[in-house]
Amino acid sequence: MKRLLLVYTLLFFSIAFGLDDLVEFSDPLLRERYDQLTWELRCPKCQNQNLADSNSPISLDLKDEIHHLLERGLSNQEIKSHLTSRYSDFILYRPQVNKTTSILWGSPILILFIGGWLVFRLSRRSNELKQENLKSEMDKQRLKNLLDSGTIE
Amino acid sequence: MNKFAVFAPLALFLGLSMILFLGLDKDPSILPSALVDKEFPEFDLMALDDEHRQITREELLGDVTLVNVWASWCYACSVEHNMLNKLSDRGVKIVGLNYKDQVEDAMLWLENLGDPFVYSVSDIRGRLGLDLGVYGAPETFLVDAQGIIRYRRVGVIDERVWRNEFRDLYAELLVEAQ
Structure with a gap:
Protein backbone atom coordinates (compact mmCIF):
# COMPACT_ATOMS: atom_id res chain seq x y z
CA MET A 1 0.00 0.00 0.00
CA LYS A 2 2.78 2.34 0.96
CA ARG A 3 4.63 1.49 -2.19
CA LEU A 4 1.54 2.15 -4.28
CA LEU A 5 1.15 5.51 -2.59
CA LEU A 6 4.74 6.32 -3.39
CA VAL A 7 4.21 5.41 -7.03
CA TYR A 8 1.16 7.62 -7.25
CA THR A 9 2.96 10.50 -5.60
CA LEU A 10 5.82 10.21 -8.06
CA LEU A 11 3.41 10.04 -10.97
CA PHE A 12 1.62 13.23 -10.10
CA PHE A 13 4.90 14.88 -9.26
CA SER A 14 6.18 14.33 -12.78
CA ILE A 15 2.99 15.71 -14.31
CA ALA A 16 3.38 18.82 -12.22
CA PHE A 17 6.90 19.18 -13.61
CA GLY A 18 5.71 18.64 -17.13
CA LEU A 19 3.27 21.49 -16.87
CA ASP A 20 5.88 23.83 -15.54
CA ASP A 21 7.00 25.19 -18.90
CA LEU A 22 9.80 27.71 -18.88
CA VAL A 23 8.00 30.18 -21.11
CA GLU A 24 6.49 33.15 -19.37
CA PHE A 25 3.68 35.30 -20.67
CA SER A 26 2.40 38.72 -19.81
CA ASP A 27 -1.14 37.42 -19.95
CA PRO A 28 -2.38 33.95 -18.93
CA LEU A 29 -4.66 33.94 -21.96
CA LEU A 30 -1.60 33.99 -24.19
CA ARG A 31 -0.32 30.85 -22.52
CA GLU A 32 -3.57 29.11 -23.36
CA ARG A 33 -3.22 30.08 -27.00
CA TYR A 34 0.46 29.13 -26.95
CA ASP A 35 -0.43 25.66 -25.68
CA GLN A 36 -3.11 25.34 -28.32
CA LEU A 37 -0.82 26.45 -31.16
CA THR A 38 2.14 24.30 -30.16
CA TRP A 39 -0.27 21.38 -29.84
CA GLU A 40 -1.67 21.91 -33.31
CA LEU A 41 1.51 22.71 -35.22
CA ARG A 42 3.85 20.03 -36.42
CA CYS A 43 7.60 19.86 -36.03
CA PRO A 44 9.12 20.15 -39.52
CA LYS A 45 12.08 17.95 -38.72
CA CYS A 46 10.60 15.12 -36.71
CA GLN A 47 7.60 14.19 -38.84
CA ASN A 48 5.07 12.83 -36.39
CA GLN A 49 5.43 15.08 -33.42
CA ASN A 50 3.83 18.38 -32.63
CA LEU A 51 5.89 21.32 -31.44
CA ALA A 52 4.75 20.87 -27.86
CA ASP A 53 6.09 17.32 -27.79
CA SER A 54 9.32 17.94 -29.59
CA ASN A 55 12.66 19.00 -28.17
CA SER A 56 14.47 19.30 -31.46
CA PRO A 57 16.33 22.61 -31.96
CA ILE A 58 14.05 23.68 -34.78
CA SER A 59 10.97 23.10 -32.61
CA LEU A 60 12.49 25.14 -29.83
CA ASP A 61 13.11 27.95 -32.32
CA LEU A 62 9.57 27.78 -33.63
CA LYS A 63 8.10 27.75 -30.12
CA ASP A 64 10.25 30.76 -29.33
CA GLU A 65 8.95 32.46 -32.47
CA ILE A 66 5.34 31.70 -31.57
CA HIS A 67 5.97 33.14 -28.12
CA HIS A 68 7.29 36.37 -29.65
CA LEU A 69 4.46 36.64 -32.14
CA LEU A 70 1.86 36.10 -29.42
CA GLU A 71 3.40 38.83 -27.32
CA ARG A 72 3.39 41.10 -30.35
CA GLY A 73 -0.36 40.64 -30.51
CA LEU A 74 -0.83 38.55 -33.65
CA SER A 75 -3.93 36.41 -33.96
CA ASN A 76 -3.72 32.61 -34.20
CA GLN A 77 -4.53 32.79 -37.88
CA GLU A 78 -1.82 35.36 -38.51
CA ILE A 79 0.73 33.26 -36.66
CA LYS A 80 -0.18 30.20 -38.65
CA SER A 81 0.13 31.96 -41.98
CA HIS A 82 3.41 33.56 -40.83
CA LEU A 83 4.77 30.06 -40.25
CA THR A 84 3.23 28.34 -43.27
CA SER A 85 4.66 31.01 -45.58
CA ARG A 86 8.05 29.72 -44.44
CA TYR A 87 7.50 26.07 -43.65
CA SER A 88 4.54 25.31 -45.96
CA ASP A 89 1.24 23.68 -45.03
CA PHE A 90 3.21 20.66 -43.89
CA ILE A 91 3.36 22.02 -40.36
CA LEU A 92 -0.41 22.27 -39.95
CA TYR A 93 -1.84 19.22 -38.25
CA ARG A 94 -5.25 20.62 -39.06
CA PRO A 95 -5.00 21.57 -42.74
CA GLN A 96 -6.86 24.61 -43.98
CA VAL A 97 -9.76 24.11 -46.36
CA ASN A 98 -8.65 25.13 -49.86
CA LYS A 99 -8.37 23.72 -53.37
CA THR A 100 -5.59 21.26 -52.67
CA THR A 101 -7.15 19.96 -49.47
CA MET B 1 -25.94 -4.12 -61.59
CA ASN B 2 -24.43 -7.55 -61.15
CA LYS B 3 -21.35 -6.78 -63.22
CA PHE B 4 -20.91 -3.54 -61.37
CA ALA B 5 -21.01 -5.31 -58.02
CA VAL B 6 -18.30 -7.72 -59.13
CA PHE B 7 -15.91 -5.22 -60.62
CA ALA B 8 -16.31 -2.27 -58.29
CA PRO B 9 -14.25 -3.76 -55.43
CA LEU B 10 -11.58 -4.86 -57.88
CA ALA B 11 -11.40 -1.41 -59.45
CA LEU B 12 -11.33 0.18 -56.01
CA PHE B 13 -8.52 -2.13 -54.95
CA LEU B 14 -6.46 -1.44 -58.07
CA GLY B 15 -6.99 2.30 -57.80
CA LEU B 16 -5.99 2.38 -54.17
CA SER B 17 -2.92 0.20 -54.66
CA MET B 18 -1.80 2.45 -57.51
CA ILE B 19 -2.06 5.55 -55.32
CA LEU B 20 -0.24 3.84 -52.46
CA PHE B 21 2.42 2.48 -54.80
CA LEU B 22 3.14 5.94 -56.15
CA GLY B 23 3.32 7.17 -52.57
CA LEU B 24 6.19 4.77 -51.88
CA ASP B 25 8.46 6.83 -54.10
CA LYS B 26 8.00 10.00 -52.12
CA ASP B 27 10.39 10.96 -49.38
CA PRO B 28 8.24 12.10 -46.45
CA SER B 29 11.15 13.99 -44.85
CA ILE B 30 11.21 16.52 -47.69
CA LEU B 31 8.79 19.35 -47.15
CA PRO B 32 7.09 21.09 -50.04
CA SER B 33 8.81 24.38 -50.54
CA ALA B 34 6.87 27.48 -49.62
CA LEU B 35 9.52 29.92 -50.78
CA VAL B 36 10.19 29.12 -54.41
CA ASP B 37 9.40 32.14 -56.60
CA LYS B 38 9.26 34.40 -53.55
CA GLU B 39 11.72 37.10 -52.65
CA PHE B 40 14.71 36.17 -50.59
CA PRO B 41 13.84 37.49 -47.11
CA GLU B 42 15.36 40.69 -45.76
CA PHE B 43 18.25 40.23 -43.37
CA ASP B 44 20.94 42.20 -41.64
CA LEU B 45 23.70 39.97 -40.33
CA MET B 46 27.41 40.21 -39.77
CA ALA B 47 30.00 38.55 -41.98
CA LEU B 48 31.45 35.40 -40.52
CA ASP B 49 35.05 36.56 -40.91
CA ASP B 50 34.48 40.19 -39.98
CA GLU B 51 32.10 41.16 -37.22
CA HIS B 52 32.13 44.80 -38.29
CA ARG B 53 30.85 44.10 -41.75
CA GLN B 54 27.07 44.12 -41.97
CA ILE B 55 25.58 42.19 -44.85
CA THR B 56 22.03 42.70 -46.08
CA ARG B 57 19.83 41.32 -48.80
CA GLU B 58 21.06 44.07 -51.17
CA GLU B 59 24.37 42.25 -51.60
CA LEU B 60 22.65 39.29 -53.21
CA LEU B 61 21.21 41.44 -55.98
CA GLY B 62 22.77 41.68 -59.42
CA ASP B 63 24.20 38.17 -59.61
CA VAL B 64 22.80 34.69 -59.77
CA THR B 65 23.76 33.21 -56.42
CA LEU B 66 23.66 29.93 -54.59
CA VAL B 67 22.93 30.45 -50.92
CA ASN B 68 24.14 27.44 -49.01
CA VAL B 69 23.06 26.81 -45.42
CA TRP B 70 25.86 25.11 -43.54
CA ALA B 71 27.25 24.58 -40.06
CA SER B 72 30.30 22.96 -38.56
CA TRP B 73 28.09 20.67 -36.47
CA CYS B 74 26.41 19.32 -39.58
CA TYR B 75 27.91 16.06 -40.78
CA ALA B 76 26.18 16.06 -44.17
CA CYS B 77 27.69 19.49 -44.84
CA SER B 78 31.19 18.01 -44.70
CA VAL B 79 30.09 15.46 -47.28
CA GLU B 80 28.83 18.24 -49.49
CA HIS B 81 31.71 20.65 -49.00
CA ASN B 82 33.98 19.26 -51.69
CA MET B 83 31.25 19.68 -54.27
CA LEU B 84 30.85 23.32 -53.25
CA ASN B 85 34.60 23.82 -53.69
CA LYS B 86 34.35 22.41 -57.19
CA LEU B 87 31.38 24.61 -58.07
CA SER B 88 33.19 27.66 -56.79
CA ASP B 89 36.19 26.74 -58.98
CA ARG B 90 33.83 26.58 -61.94
CA GLY B 91 32.83 30.15 -61.22
CA VAL B 92 29.54 29.68 -59.42
CA LYS B 93 28.91 32.43 -56.89
CA ILE B 94 28.14 30.79 -53.57
CA VAL B 95 27.18 32.68 -50.44
CA GLY B 96 27.34 30.78 -47.18
CA LEU B 97 24.76 31.03 -44.46
CA ASN B 98 26.46 29.80 -41.34
CA TYR B 99 23.50 28.49 -39.40
CA LYS B 100 23.41 28.38 -35.60
CA ASP B 101 27.13 27.86 -35.29
CA GLN B 102 30.05 29.12 -33.23
CA VAL B 103 32.20 31.60 -35.14
CA GLU B 104 35.48 29.94 -34.10
CA ASP B 105 34.27 26.47 -35.09
CA ALA B 106 33.04 27.77 -38.42
CA MET B 107 36.31 29.56 -39.20
CA LEU B 108 38.30 26.45 -38.33
CA TRP B 109 36.07 24.39 -40.60
CA LEU B 110 36.71 26.69 -43.54
CA GLU B 111 40.45 26.62 -42.84
CA ASN B 112 40.49 22.83 -42.91
CA LEU B 113 38.11 22.11 -45.77
CA GLY B 114 38.58 25.19 -47.95
CA ASP B 115 36.33 28.17 -48.39
CA PRO B 116 34.08 28.05 -51.47
CA PHE B 117 32.04 31.05 -50.33
CA VAL B 118 32.32 34.62 -51.61
CA TYR B 119 31.42 35.44 -48.04
CA SER B 120 29.48 33.76 -45.28
CA VAL B 121 26.95 35.47 -43.09
CA SER B 122 26.73 34.43 -39.51
CA ASP B 123 23.21 33.49 -38.43
CA ILE B 124 23.98 32.55 -34.86
CA ARG B 125 20.41 32.67 -33.60
CA GLY B 126 18.89 31.14 -36.70
CA ARG B 127 16.69 34.16 -37.48
CA LEU B 128 17.31 34.16 -41.22
CA GLY B 129 17.13 30.36 -41.18
CA LEU B 130 13.65 30.63 -39.75
CA ASP B 131 12.60 33.15 -42.38
CA LEU B 132 13.90 30.76 -45.03
CA GLY B 133 12.03 27.81 -43.56
CA VAL B 134 15.29 25.96 -42.92
CA TYR B 135 14.76 22.78 -40.93
CA GLY B 136 18.03 20.96 -41.46
CA ALA B 137 21.39 21.69 -42.98
CA PRO B 138 22.59 21.52 -45.64
CA GLU B 139 20.04 23.39 -47.69
CA THR B 140 20.71 25.33 -50.85
CA PHE B 141 18.75 28.14 -52.43
CA LEU B 142 19.23 29.25 -56.01
CA VAL B 143 18.59 32.99 -56.10
CA ASP B 144 18.33 34.98 -59.32
CA ALA B 145 19.77 38.43 -59.99
CA GLN B 146 16.55 40.10 -58.80
CA GLY B 147 16.78 38.36 -55.43
CA ILE B 148 13.98 35.87 -56.12
CA ILE B 149 14.40 32.32 -54.87
CA ARG B 150 14.07 30.07 -57.91
CA TYR B 151 14.94 26.68 -56.52
CA ARG B 152 15.50 25.04 -53.20
CA ARG B 153 17.30 21.86 -52.38
CA VAL B 154 17.13 20.23 -48.96
CA GLY B 155 20.05 17.89 -48.47
CA VAL B 156 23.45 17.32 -49.98
CA ILE B 157 24.38 18.51 -53.47
CA ASP B 158 26.63 16.18 -55.43
CA GLU B 159 27.52 15.98 -59.12
CA ARG B 160 24.33 14.11 -59.95
CA VAL B 161 22.06 16.52 -58.07
CA TRP B 162 23.80 19.48 -59.64
CA ARG B 163 23.40 18.02 -63.12
CA ASN B 164 19.77 16.99 -62.65
CA GLU B 165 18.37 19.82 -60.60
CA PHE B 166 20.56 22.90 -60.84
CA ARG B 167 22.70 23.11 -63.94
CA ASP B 168 20.11 23.95 -66.57
CA LEU B 169 18.17 26.36 -64.42
CA TYR B 170 21.41 28.04 -63.35
CA ALA B 171 22.50 28.51 -66.96
CA GLU B 172 19.06 29.85 -67.83
CA LEU B 173 19.19 32.37 -64.99
CA LEU B 174 22.66 33.52 -66.08
CA VAL B 175 21.31 34.28 -69.52
CA GLU B 176 18.30 36.01 -67.99
CA ALA B 177 20.57 38.19 -65.86
CA GLN B 178 22.46 39.62 -68.82
Whole structure:
Protein backbone atom coordinates (compact mmCIF):
# COMPACT_ATOMS: atom_id res chain seq x y z
CA MET A 1 0.00 0.00 0.00
CA LYS A 2 2.78 2.34 0.96
CA ARG A 3 4.63 1.49 -2.19
CA LEU A 4 1.54 2.15 -4.28
CA LEU A 5 1.15 5.51 -2.59
CA LEU A 6 4.74 6.32 -3.39
CA VAL A 7 4.21 5.41 -7.03
CA TYR A 8 1.16 7.62 -7.25
CA THR A 9 2.96 10.50 -5.60
CA LEU A 10 5.82 10.21 -8.06
CA LEU A 11 3.41 10.04 -10.97
CA PHE A 12 1.62 13.23 -10.10
CA PHE A 13 4.90 14.88 -9.26
CA SER A 14 6.18 14.33 -12.78
CA ILE A 15 2.99 15.71 -14.31
CA ALA A 16 3.38 18.82 -12.22
CA PHE A 17 6.90 19.18 -13.61
CA GLY A 18 5.71 18.64 -17.13
CA LEU A 19 3.27 21.49 -16.87
CA ASP A 20 5.88 23.83 -15.54
CA ASP A 21 7.00 25.19 -18.90
CA LEU A 22 9.80 27.71 -18.88
CA VAL A 23 8.00 30.18 -21.11
CA GLU A 24 6.49 33.15 -19.37
CA PHE A 25 3.68 35.30 -20.67
CA SER A 26 2.40 38.72 -19.81
CA ASP A 27 -1.14 37.42 -19.95
CA PRO A 28 -2.38 33.95 -18.93
CA LEU A 29 -4.66 33.94 -21.96
CA LEU A 30 -1.60 33.99 -24.19
CA ARG A 31 -0.32 30.85 -22.52
CA GLU A 32 -3.57 29.11 -23.36
CA ARG A 33 -3.22 30.08 -27.00
CA TYR A 34 0.46 29.13 -26.95
CA ASP A 35 -0.43 25.66 -25.68
CA GLN A 36 -3.11 25.34 -28.32
CA LEU A 37 -0.82 26.45 -31.16
CA THR A 38 2.14 24.30 -30.16
CA TRP A 39 -0.27 21.38 -29.84
CA GLU A 40 -1.67 21.91 -33.31
CA LEU A 41 1.51 22.71 -35.22
CA ARG A 42 3.85 20.03 -36.42
CA CYS A 43 7.60 19.86 -36.03
CA PRO A 44 9.12 20.15 -39.52
CA LYS A 45 12.08 17.95 -38.72
CA CYS A 46 10.60 15.12 -36.71
CA GLN A 47 7.60 14.19 -38.84
CA ASN A 48 5.07 12.83 -36.39
CA GLN A 49 5.43 15.08 -33.42
CA ASN A 50 3.83 18.38 -32.63
CA LEU A 51 5.89 21.32 -31.44
CA ALA A 52 4.75 20.87 -27.86
CA ASP A 53 6.09 17.32 -27.79
CA SER A 54 9.32 17.94 -29.59
CA ASN A 55 12.66 19.00 -28.17
CA SER A 56 14.47 19.30 -31.46
CA PRO A 57 16.33 22.61 -31.96
CA ILE A 58 14.05 23.68 -34.78
CA SER A 59 10.97 23.10 -32.61
CA LEU A 60 12.49 25.14 -29.83
CA ASP A 61 13.11 27.95 -32.32
CA LEU A 62 9.57 27.78 -33.63
CA LYS A 63 8.10 27.75 -30.12
CA ASP A 64 10.25 30.76 -29.33
CA GLU A 65 8.95 32.46 -32.47
CA ILE A 66 5.34 31.70 -31.57
CA HIS A 67 5.97 33.14 -28.12
CA HIS A 68 7.29 36.37 -29.65
CA LEU A 69 4.46 36.64 -32.14
CA LEU A 70 1.86 36.10 -29.42
CA GLU A 71 3.40 38.83 -27.32
CA ARG A 72 3.39 41.10 -30.35
CA GLY A 73 -0.36 40.64 -30.51
CA LEU A 74 -0.83 38.55 -33.65
CA SER A 75 -3.93 36.41 -33.96
CA ASN A 76 -3.72 32.61 -34.20
CA GLN A 77 -4.53 32.79 -37.88
CA GLU A 78 -1.82 35.36 -38.51
CA ILE A 79 0.73 33.26 -36.66
CA LYS A 80 -0.18 30.20 -38.65
CA SER A 81 0.13 31.96 -41.98
CA HIS A 82 3.41 33.56 -40.83
CA LEU A 83 4.77 30.06 -40.25
CA THR A 84 3.23 28.34 -43.27
CA SER A 85 4.66 31.01 -45.58
CA ARG A 86 8.05 29.72 -44.44
CA TYR A 87 7.50 26.07 -43.65
CA SER A 88 4.54 25.31 -45.96
CA ASP A 89 1.24 23.68 -45.03
CA PHE A 90 3.21 20.66 -43.89
CA ILE A 91 3.36 22.02 -40.36
CA LEU A 92 -0.41 22.27 -39.95
CA TYR A 93 -1.84 19.22 -38.25
CA ARG A 94 -5.25 20.62 -39.06
CA PRO A 95 -5.00 21.57 -42.74
CA GLN A 96 -6.86 24.61 -43.98
CA VAL A 97 -9.76 24.11 -46.36
CA ASN A 98 -8.65 25.13 -49.86
CA LYS A 99 -8.37 23.72 -53.37
CA THR A 100 -5.59 21.26 -52.67
CA THR A 101 -7.15 19.96 -49.47
CA SER A 102 -10.68 19.72 -50.84
CA ILE A 103 -10.35 15.97 -51.45
CA LEU A 104 -9.09 15.51 -47.93
CA TRP A 105 -11.99 17.40 -46.38
CA GLY A 106 -14.60 16.32 -48.92
CA SER A 107 -13.96 12.58 -49.07
CA PRO A 108 -15.69 11.69 -45.76
CA ILE A 109 -18.84 13.44 -46.96
CA LEU A 110 -18.56 11.80 -50.35
CA ILE A 111 -18.12 8.37 -48.80
CA LEU A 112 -21.10 9.03 -46.53
CA PHE A 113 -23.24 9.80 -49.57
CA ILE A 114 -22.05 6.70 -51.45
CA GLY A 115 -22.74 4.60 -48.36
CA GLY A 116 -26.19 6.10 -47.95
CA TRP A 117 -27.00 5.46 -51.59
CA LEU A 118 -25.87 1.82 -51.29
CA VAL A 119 -27.98 1.27 -48.18
CA PHE A 120 -30.97 2.79 -49.97
CA ARG A 121 -30.47 0.58 -53.03
CA LEU A 122 -29.99 -2.59 -51.04
CA SER A 123 -32.96 -2.02 -48.79
CA ARG A 124 -35.18 -1.36 -51.80
CA ARG A 125 -34.00 -4.54 -53.42
CA SER A 126 -34.68 -6.62 -50.36
CA ASN A 127 -38.15 -5.10 -50.24
CA GLU A 128 -38.73 -6.13 -53.83
CA LEU A 129 -37.57 -9.64 -53.04
CA LYS A 130 -39.97 -9.78 -50.13
CA GLN A 131 -42.81 -8.74 -52.39
CA GLU A 132 -41.87 -11.43 -54.89
CA ASN A 133 -41.76 -14.02 -52.13
CA LEU A 134 -45.15 -12.92 -50.97
CA LYS A 135 -46.51 -13.28 -54.47
CA SER A 136 -45.12 -16.80 -54.81
CA GLU A 137 -46.54 -17.68 -51.39
CA MET A 138 -49.95 -16.69 -52.70
CA ASP A 139 -49.42 -18.73 -55.88
CA LYS A 140 -48.44 -21.76 -53.85
CA GLN A 141 -51.54 -21.44 -51.74
CA ARG A 142 -53.70 -21.18 -54.82
CA LEU A 143 -52.01 -24.20 -56.39
CA LYS A 144 -52.55 -26.17 -53.20
CA ASN A 145 -56.19 -25.22 -53.13
CA LEU A 146 -56.61 -26.28 -56.70
CA LEU A 147 -54.87 -29.62 -56.15
CA ASP A 148 -56.86 -30.23 -53.00
CA SER A 149 -60.16 -29.56 -54.68
CA GLY A 150 -59.13 -31.90 -57.46
CA THR A 151 -60.51 -29.83 -60.22
CA ILE A 152 -58.40 -28.22 -62.86
CA GLU A 153 -59.98 -25.61 -64.94
CA MET B 1 -25.94 -4.12 -61.59
CA ASN B 2 -24.43 -7.55 -61.15
CA LYS B 3 -21.35 -6.78 -63.22
CA PHE B 4 -20.91 -3.54 -61.37
CA ALA B 5 -21.01 -5.31 -58.02
CA VAL B 6 -18.30 -7.72 -59.13
CA PHE B 7 -15.91 -5.22 -60.62
CA ALA B 8 -16.31 -2.27 -58.29
CA PRO B 9 -14.25 -3.76 -55.43
CA LEU B 10 -11.58 -4.86 -57.88
CA ALA B 11 -11.40 -1.41 -59.45
CA LEU B 12 -11.33 0.18 -56.01
CA PHE B 13 -8.52 -2.13 -54.95
CA LEU B 14 -6.46 -1.44 -58.07
CA GLY B 15 -6.99 2.30 -57.80
CA LEU B 16 -5.99 2.38 -54.17
CA SER B 17 -2.92 0.20 -54.66
CA MET B 18 -1.80 2.45 -57.51
CA ILE B 19 -2.06 5.55 -55.32
CA LEU B 20 -0.24 3.84 -52.46
CA PHE B 21 2.42 2.48 -54.80
CA LEU B 22 3.14 5.94 -56.15
CA GLY B 23 3.32 7.17 -52.57
CA LEU B 24 6.19 4.77 -51.88
CA ASP B 25 8.46 6.83 -54.10
CA LYS B 26 8.00 10.00 -52.12
CA ASP B 27 10.39 10.96 -49.38
CA PRO B 28 8.24 12.10 -46.45
CA SER B 29 11.15 13.99 -44.85
CA ILE B 30 11.21 16.52 -47.69
CA LEU B 31 8.79 19.35 -47.15
CA PRO B 32 7.09 21.09 -50.04
CA SER B 33 8.81 24.38 -50.54
CA ALA B 34 6.87 27.48 -49.62
CA LEU B 35 9.52 29.92 -50.78
CA VAL B 36 10.19 29.12 -54.41
CA ASP B 37 9.40 32.14 -56.60
CA LYS B 38 9.26 34.40 -53.55
CA GLU B 39 11.72 37.10 -52.65
CA PHE B 40 14.71 36.17 -50.59
CA PRO B 41 13.84 37.49 -47.11
CA GLU B 42 15.36 40.69 -45.76
CA PHE B 43 18.25 40.23 -43.37
CA ASP B 44 20.94 42.20 -41.64
CA LEU B 45 23.70 39.97 -40.33
CA MET B 46 27.41 40.21 -39.77
CA ALA B 47 30.00 38.55 -41.98
CA LEU B 48 31.45 35.40 -40.52
CA ASP B 49 35.05 36.56 -40.91
CA ASP B 50 34.48 40.19 -39.98
CA GLU B 51 32.10 41.16 -37.22
CA HIS B 52 32.13 44.80 -38.29
CA ARG B 53 30.85 44.10 -41.75
CA GLN B 54 27.07 44.12 -41.97
CA ILE B 55 25.58 42.19 -44.85
CA THR B 56 22.03 42.70 -46.08
CA ARG B 57 19.83 41.32 -48.80
CA GLU B 58 21.06 44.07 -51.17
CA GLU B 59 24.37 42.25 -51.60
CA LEU B 60 22.65 39.29 -53.21
CA LEU B 61 21.21 41.44 -55.98
CA GLY B 62 22.77 41.68 -59.42
CA ASP B 63 24.20 38.17 -59.61
CA VAL B 64 22.80 34.69 -59.77
CA THR B 65 23.76 33.21 -56.42
CA LEU B 66 23.66 29.93 -54.59
CA VAL B 67 22.93 30.45 -50.92
CA ASN B 68 24.14 27.44 -49.01
CA VAL B 69 23.06 26.81 -45.42
CA TRP B 70 25.86 25.11 -43.54
CA ALA B 71 27.25 24.58 -40.06
CA SER B 72 30.30 22.96 -38.56
CA TRP B 73 28.09 20.67 -36.47
CA CYS B 74 26.41 19.32 -39.58
CA TYR B 75 27.91 16.06 -40.78
CA ALA B 76 26.18 16.06 -44.17
CA CYS B 77 27.69 19.49 -44.84
CA SER B 78 31.19 18.01 -44.70
CA VAL B 79 30.09 15.46 -47.28
CA GLU B 80 28.83 18.24 -49.49
CA HIS B 81 31.71 20.65 -49.00
CA ASN B 82 33.98 19.26 -51.69
CA MET B 83 31.25 19.68 -54.27
CA LEU B 84 30.85 23.32 -53.25
CA ASN B 85 34.60 23.82 -53.69
CA LYS B 86 34.35 22.41 -57.19
CA LEU B 87 31.38 24.61 -58.07
CA SER B 88 33.19 27.66 -56.79
CA ASP B 89 36.19 26.74 -58.98
CA ARG B 90 33.83 26.58 -61.94
CA GLY B 91 32.83 30.15 -61.22
CA VAL B 92 29.54 29.68 -59.42
CA LYS B 93 28.91 32.43 -56.89
CA ILE B 94 28.14 30.79 -53.57
CA VAL B 95 27.18 32.68 -50.44
CA GLY B 96 27.34 30.78 -47.18
CA LEU B 97 24.76 31.03 -44.46
CA ASN B 98 26.46 29.80 -41.34
CA TYR B 99 23.50 28.49 -39.40
CA LYS B 100 23.41 28.38 -35.60
CA ASP B 101 27.13 27.86 -35.29
CA GLN B 102 30.05 29.12 -33.23
CA VAL B 103 32.20 31.60 -35.14
CA GLU B 104 35.48 29.94 -34.10
CA ASP B 105 34.27 26.47 -35.09
CA ALA B 106 33.04 27.77 -38.42
CA MET B 107 36.31 29.56 -39.20
CA LEU B 108 38.30 26.45 -38.33
CA TRP B 109 36.07 24.39 -40.60
CA LEU B 110 36.71 26.69 -43.54
CA GLU B 111 40.45 26.62 -42.84
CA ASN B 112 40.49 22.83 -42.91
CA LEU B 113 38.11 22.11 -45.77
CA GLY B 114 38.58 25.19 -47.95
CA ASP B 115 36.33 28.17 -48.39
CA PRO B 116 34.08 28.05 -51.47
CA PHE B 117 32.04 31.05 -50.33
CA VAL B 118 32.32 34.62 -51.61
CA TYR B 119 31.42 35.44 -48.04
CA SER B 120 29.48 33.76 -45.28
CA VAL B 121 26.95 35.47 -43.09
CA SER B 122 26.73 34.43 -39.51
CA ASP B 123 23.21 33.49 -38.43
CA ILE B 124 23.98 32.55 -34.86
CA ARG B 125 20.41 32.67 -33.60
CA GLY B 126 18.89 31.14 -36.70
CA ARG B 127 16.69 34.16 -37.48
CA LEU B 128 17.31 34.16 -41.22
CA GLY B 129 17.13 30.36 -41.18
CA LEU B 130 13.65 30.63 -39.75
CA ASP B 131 12.60 33.15 -42.38
CA LEU B 132 13.90 30.76 -45.03
CA GLY B 133 12.03 27.81 -43.56
CA VAL B 134 15.29 25.96 -42.92
CA TYR B 135 14.76 22.78 -40.93
CA GLY B 136 18.03 20.96 -41.46
CA ALA B 137 21.39 21.69 -42.98
CA PRO B 138 22.59 21.52 -45.64
CA GLU B 139 20.04 23.39 -47.69
CA THR B 140 20.71 25.33 -50.85
CA PHE B 141 18.75 28.14 -52.43
CA LEU B 142 19.23 29.25 -56.01
CA VAL B 143 18.59 32.99 -56.10
CA ASP B 144 18.33 34.98 -59.32
CA ALA B 145 19.77 38.43 -59.99
CA GLN B 146 16.55 40.10 -58.80
CA GLY B 147 16.78 38.36 -55.43
CA ILE B 148 13.98 35.87 -56.12
CA ILE B 149 14.40 32.32 -54.87
CA ARG B 150 14.07 30.07 -57.91
CA TYR B 151 14.94 26.68 -56.52
CA ARG B 152 15.50 25.04 -53.20
CA ARG B 153 17.30 21.86 -52.38
CA VAL B 154 17.13 20.23 -48.96
CA GLY B 155 20.05 17.89 -48.47
CA VAL B 156 23.45 17.32 -49.98
CA ILE B 157 24.38 18.51 -53.47
CA ASP B 158 26.63 16.18 -55.43
CA GLU B 159 27.52 15.98 -59.12
CA ARG B 160 24.33 14.11 -59.95
CA VAL B 161 22.06 16.52 -58.07
CA TRP B 162 23.80 19.48 -59.64
CA ARG B 163 23.40 18.02 -63.12
CA ASN B 164 19.77 16.99 -62.65
CA GLU B 165 18.37 19.82 -60.60
CA PHE B 166 20.56 22.90 -60.84
CA ARG B 167 22.70 23.11 -63.94
CA ASP B 168 20.11 23.95 -66.57
CA LEU B 169 18.17 26.36 -64.42
CA TYR B 170 21.41 28.04 -63.35
CA ALA B 171 22.50 28.51 -66.96
CA GLU B 172 19.06 29.85 -67.83
CA LEU B 173 19.19 32.37 -64.99
CA LEU B 174 22.66 33.52 -66.08
CA VAL B 175 21.31 34.28 -69.52
CA GLU B 176 18.30 36.01 -67.99
CA ALA B 177 20.57 38.19 -65.86
CA GLN B 178 22.46 39.62 -68.82
